[in-house]
Amino acid sequence: MQEVMSDEMLELIAQRFRLLSDPMRLRILHQLQGGEKSVSELVEATGASQPNVSKHLSTLRTHGLVRRRQEGNMAYFSIGAPFIFDVCNTVCDSMKSEWEQRNSLLGQFNNA
Amino acid sequence: MQEVMSDEMLELIAQRFRLLSDPMRLRILHQLQGGEKSVSELVEATGASQPNVSKHLSTLRTHGLVRRRQEGNMAYFSIGAPFIFDVCNTVCDSMKSEWEQRNSLLGQFNNA
DNA sequence: ACACAGGATGACTACATAATTATATTCTCA
DNA sequence: TGAGAATATAATTATGTAGTCATCCTGTGT
Numbered sequence: 001m002q003e004v005m006s007d008e009m010l011e012l013i014a015q016r017f018r019l020l021s022d023p024m025r026l027r028i029l030h031q032l033q034g035g036e037k038s039v040s041e042l043v044e045a046t047g048a049s050q051p052n053v054s055k056h057l058s059t060l061r062t063h064g065l066v067r068r069r070q071e072g073n074m075a076y077f078s079i080g081a082p083f084i085f086d087v088c089n090t091v092c093d094s095m096k097s098e099w100e101q102r103n104s105l106l107g108q109f110n111n112a
Numbered sequence: 113m114q115e116v117m118s119d120e121m122l123e124l125i126a127q128r129f130r131l132l133s134d135p136m137r138l139r140i141l142h143q144l145q146g147g148e149k150s151v152s153e154l155v156e157a158t159g160a161s162q163p164n165v166s167k168h169l170s171t172l173r174t175h176g177l178v179r180r181r182q183e184g185n186m187a188y189f190s191i192g193a194p195f196i197f198d199v200c201n202t203v204c205d206s207m208k209s210e211w212e213q214r215n216s217l218l219g220q221f222n223n224a
Numbered sequence: 225a226c227a228c229a230g231g232a233t234g235a236c237t238a239c240a241t242a243a244t245t246a247t248a249t250t251c252t253c254a
Numbered sequence: 255t256g257a258g259a260a261t262a263t264a265a266t267t268a269t270g271t272a273g274t275c276a277t278c279c280t281g282t283g284t
Contacts, residue, residue, distance in 0.1 A: 005138075005139065005142050007135070010139060011135050013135075013138060013200070013203055013204065013207070014132070014133050014134055014138055015133075016203050016206075016207070017129045017130075017133035017203070018129075018130075018133035020126070020129040020133075021127075021129040021130035021132075021133045022126055022271090022272075023119070023122040023123050023125075023126045024272080026125060027122055030117050030122075038230080038231095039230070039231060039232095040229090040230065048273085049273075049274070049275095050230080050231070050232095051231090051232080051273085051274070051275080052272075052273060053231095054232055054233080055232085055233085055272085055273085056272090057232095058232075058233090064210075070231095072230095072282075073229070073231080073280070073281045074230065074231085075230075075231060075232090081206065081210075082206075083202055083203065083205070086202045086206075087199055087202050087203060088125070090195055090199050090202060091128050091129070091199060092125065093195070094128075094193065094194075094198075095124060095125070095128070098176075134241095134242075136243090150260085150261095151260070151262095152259090152260065160243085161243075161244070161245095162260080162261075162262095163243085163244075163245080163246095163261090163262080163263080164243060164244080165261095166261060166262055166263080167242085167243085167262085167263085168242090170262080182261095184250095184251060184252070184260095185250070185260050185261080186251090187260080187261060187262090
């Protein structure tokens with residue numbers, strides 16, 4: 001990070017995190033990690049309603065996180081911002097390491 | 113990410129991102145990146161009200177993102193989860209590269 | 225042309241939460 | 255002990271937004 005962080009910059013960064021702060025959107029992105037998918041495929045995979053999935057996709061697309069490709073009647077979506085993978089992996093790793101750390105502490109108690 | 117993502121796991125990940133999805137919290141964390149700071153220092157640095165800063169710090173602490181150390185009358189806070197740096201850097205880098213990409217496209221137009 | 229499937233959108237509801245105000249608590253210092 | 259500084263914590267308000275329902279649009283197949 002830089003020394004001075006402008007208000008607009010902070011707002012943009014917060015916005016990106018906000019896009020990732022919803023379980024359903026994470027679920028959709030997680031599905032898209034396996035490759036391009038149609039809306040109905042995402043509806044089935046996530047268990048959410050079709051309008052709900054469409055709305056989330058629209059939000060993600062507005063901010064460039066997914067791409068849309070139309071083919072006939074179907075709309076296919078795919079990941080549009082590779083940084084998502086890095087960010088999610090970082091968070092997942094951090095949670096995993098904290099989890100293991102907690103478990104190892106528990107182990108010490110149990111062995112004492 | 114794993115193949116199957118449980119609801120609880122997704123909720124936890126989303127929660128972490130939600131903590132980072134507020135400009136004021138980002139500003140506080142950014143200040144703490146320069147080292148431990150007292151609440152009043154953070155109040156001055158961020159320009160927010162004291163109760164507001166305290167509340168954000170409390171939220172961040174509840175989820176382990178900052179640590180608290182009390183000394184006399186003062187409360188000193190510091191970063192408690194190093195993954196924050198990685199995540200923020202990743203997002204900042206992504207924004208920077210997208211920005212530069214946009215600028216280079218503009219350059220092509222101008223030079224044409 | 226018609227019926228239907230895939231998808232998008234607007235209106236609405238319910239809930240979460242950021243900020244403010246006022247107040248409480250705890251420590252320091254004279 | 256009394257005053258004031260540093261911090262925390264309700265209570266309240268206002269705003270954002272996730273989800274649903276109904277509806278619309280657009281292709282496809284018959």
